[in-house]
Amino acid sequence: SEYTIFYPNRLRCSCDAQFFTCLRDVSTFFAYAVAWIYSKVQAHCFEYEYPVLECKNSMYDGLISLPRCTEYLVDNSSPKQWQWFNVPHLSAKQACFPNTSYRYKLFWFVANQSKRKIIQQINESQRVPIPD
Incomplete structure (x- = not known):
């Protein structure tokens, strides 16, 4: 892979998530065993995400593993960067990771949606019915 120059056993978090999803979909004893062993051995993955502030x-x-972070608080006011994240334990049943929440709420998105809805309502109220 283009990302594994220095860490040949570390993958992008999205690739690990796809791998776990594939094993879960196979749903056999051997698939579960592979997923369990992999989740014990593979503790970290990397992703391009906003800087992590805290777990x-x-x-x-x-069992034999240390605690792993399952949700990160990230600073979405700073530029994204490549960084390490924990691969969740198999028992976490996360289909996608890293699971992040933003430090700052993006109120402009909600405001724009509200404006769009109001404009749509005004446009609909100004429609002239076409006679039959």
């Missing part, structure tokens, strides 16, 4: 939630599987 909001972590999960401990109670």
